[in-house]
Amino acid sequence: MPPSRPHRDDEADWQAPHTDGGEWTATGTNSARWLLLIYRVRSEPTRLRVGLWRKLKGLGAIYLQNSAAALPVSATGERALRTLRKEITEMGGVAYLLSCDVLAGEAEVLAAFDAAATTNTKRSWTNATTSRTN
Numbered sequence: 001m002p003p004s005r006p007h008r009d010d011e012a013d014w015q016a017p018h019t020d021g022g023e024w025t026a027t028g029t030n031s032a033r034w035l036l037l038i039y040r041v042r043s044e045p046t047r048l049r050v051g052l053w054r055k056l057k058g059l060g061a062i063y064l065q066n067s068a069a070a071l072p073v074s075a076t077g078e079r080a081l082r083t084l085r086k087e088i089t090e091m092g093g094v095a096y097l098l099s100c101d102v103l104a105g106e107a108e109v110l111a112a113f114d115a116a117a118t119t120n121t122k123r124s125w126t127n128a129t130t131s132r133t134n
């Protein structure tokens with residue numbers, strides 16, 4: 001089942017960085033949080049690249065550009081993307097998994113996610129209907 005649309009908070013509440021050199025954190029922002037997997041794998045054999053694409057699409061991820069896939073933040077999504085990252089590095093590729101906000105273009109990202117979710121739902125319904133009639 002594809003993930004649900006990301007959650008949005010109404011107010012921004014920024015905290016200063018930790019004195020121990022920690023990062024800036026947002027306890028509530030006006031944008032959704034995303035997991036972003038950026039990867040590079042060899043072009044041959046193509047089955048490895050296609051296998052990654054299928055797994056990411058099966059998770060409900062959207063591609064922001066080639067080799068950059070995004071999912072709304074969730075524990076399940078994070079586990080799956082960590083597993084894929086490990087697979088990519090084991091096949092000799094390079095992969096980075098980030099948690100991030102969309103600073104500009106959020107409407108387009110959400111529209112792409114909604115369109116992908118609709119397509120996945122239609123595909124699942126069509127497959128279920130077809131298998132019942134056969």
